Amino acid sequence: MAGEVKFGILSCANIARTLISAMKLLPEVKIHAIASRSLDKVQSFAAANDVPKETKLYGSYEELLDDDEVDALYVPLPTGLHVEWVLKAAAKKKHILIEKPPAHTVKELDVMLEALQKNGLQYMDGTMWMHHPRTHKMEAVLHDSSTIGRICEVHSTFNYSAEVAYRRKGGLSADVRGNPNLDGLGALGDIGWYCVRGILWAYDYEMPKSVTAHPGASYNEKGVIVSCGATFVWEDGRTATFTTSFNTGHVMKLLVVGVNGSLENDDFVLPARADRAGFKVVSNTSWKDVLGGWNRTEDVQEVTLEIPQEAHMVREFARLVASIRDGSGAVEPRWAEISRKTQVLLDAVKESIENGLKTIDV
Incomplete structure (x- = not known):
């Protein structure tokens, strides 16, 4: 061809x-x-x-x-x-x-x-989740000020049991993710990367002013991070948190909270089904009375897929490559810029952990 x-x-x-x-x-x-x-x-x-x-x-x-x-x-x-x-x-x-x-x-x-x-x-x-059609649909919700409104908080979590996942290899210590010379960021790099990217994505890639790691980060016997978390703070008081761990069952959640409602996703990195994926938008919230519960509108939105998110990613990358090769387009710098911002925040989390939970200015 x-x-x-x-x-x-x-x-x-x-x-x-x-x-x-x-x-x-x-x-x-x-x-x-x-x-x-x-x-x-x-x-x-x-x-x-x-x-x-x-x-x-x-x-x-x-x-x-x-x-x-x-x-x-x-x-x-x-x-x-x-x-x-x-x-x-x-x-x-x-x-x-x-x-x-x-x-x-x-x-x-x-x-x-x-x-x-x-x-x-x-x-x-x-x-890969950034190329899923669901992600584009979620972006439309976040950019519609009438739905959840100004975003105030973002929370993301991605955990899985590495000992179960790599049992046939001999557990995490036998996998590259547990080797400081091969994948030295451990859980922070392997799955925390997705959490940090989710936060940046929700805030339209605006960088926070500071990063502070949470207490309780843990390591394997080789000194690789197996669980950690952090809080990000923006100049205007907006916040975000994430946690990530190799020590629990699968959890993969993204919560974006605005002044009028929230966007909730329980499988934001790897959809539970290959052919369809959804998310929930909660809006119009109010108290019924002091002890009588609360009112809310829940809108569950779903997209169907003919090809998986990985194929969408490869297709977009191939489109860019073909346009450069054929002279009809130029390098798209956006992907490098987003990647670098994610890496900067991972660096800051690691620095905070290694310096007694010191707040790191970004």
Whole structure:
């Protein structure tokens, strides 16, 4: 197909399976090549995941980067390897769709973004829920001042049991998320990233003035964060909080509170169903009387999907890449800017935790 975007996948990590399934749904995308650190591993991965037979399989990352037909890379490598391979990819003129968190610090992220900008390359992180049609519908509610009104508070939570999720590997300590050299931000980076992004999204990416971590952050035996939380405060008194943990059952909530009502979402990152997803808007609230309960209007809104949110994300990224390649468009800086703001706030949370819950000015 003349207009298709040819993707290379840099790693055979388990997370790559989801994106491969999404890519196969899109006629404008071709899975051109997959690389691993050995040919045997990538061949086994391709066989187990119904990878198209015409896909090239490389036994090293360097071989994939040397493939001039590759337009863009999906990079699901551990965070600790991102800087090295993104810089090498930028030198080879490959656009980057990267798993979150993109870096251990904003300083690392800036190195990557500078290299991509210098080479005229598109960047996007893998925060897939932002591309879900439900998210666009929620945005319309937040931007309608007559519904929930001026936003005053945002609260987000994302927890799951890492010991259960990675039991076959030997628990969290055997997974990259529990290794300080590979994914050193632990729960803060893996799932706290989504919570912080949800807060920024609700406040239209306006940065808070300060960040203060909550008491009780916990670590695994290797020194990686397994649970934490923080409060954000804006100049005008608006606030937000988040909590995240590897130690509980699944919780995935986003609550946006305005002067007239609220928006509530119980599965904002990964919808419970692939074909449809909803959220609730509560408005027109008032007391019936002192002891008689309260009145409210509940509007449950829902969207249906023909393709999953991951495919929507890949489609948007591929559209941007194709427009740059074909000369009809330019790099969209919004995605790098949003990613950097998220990373700045993660840095501030970690700094606050490590400095006795000190309030950090942003």
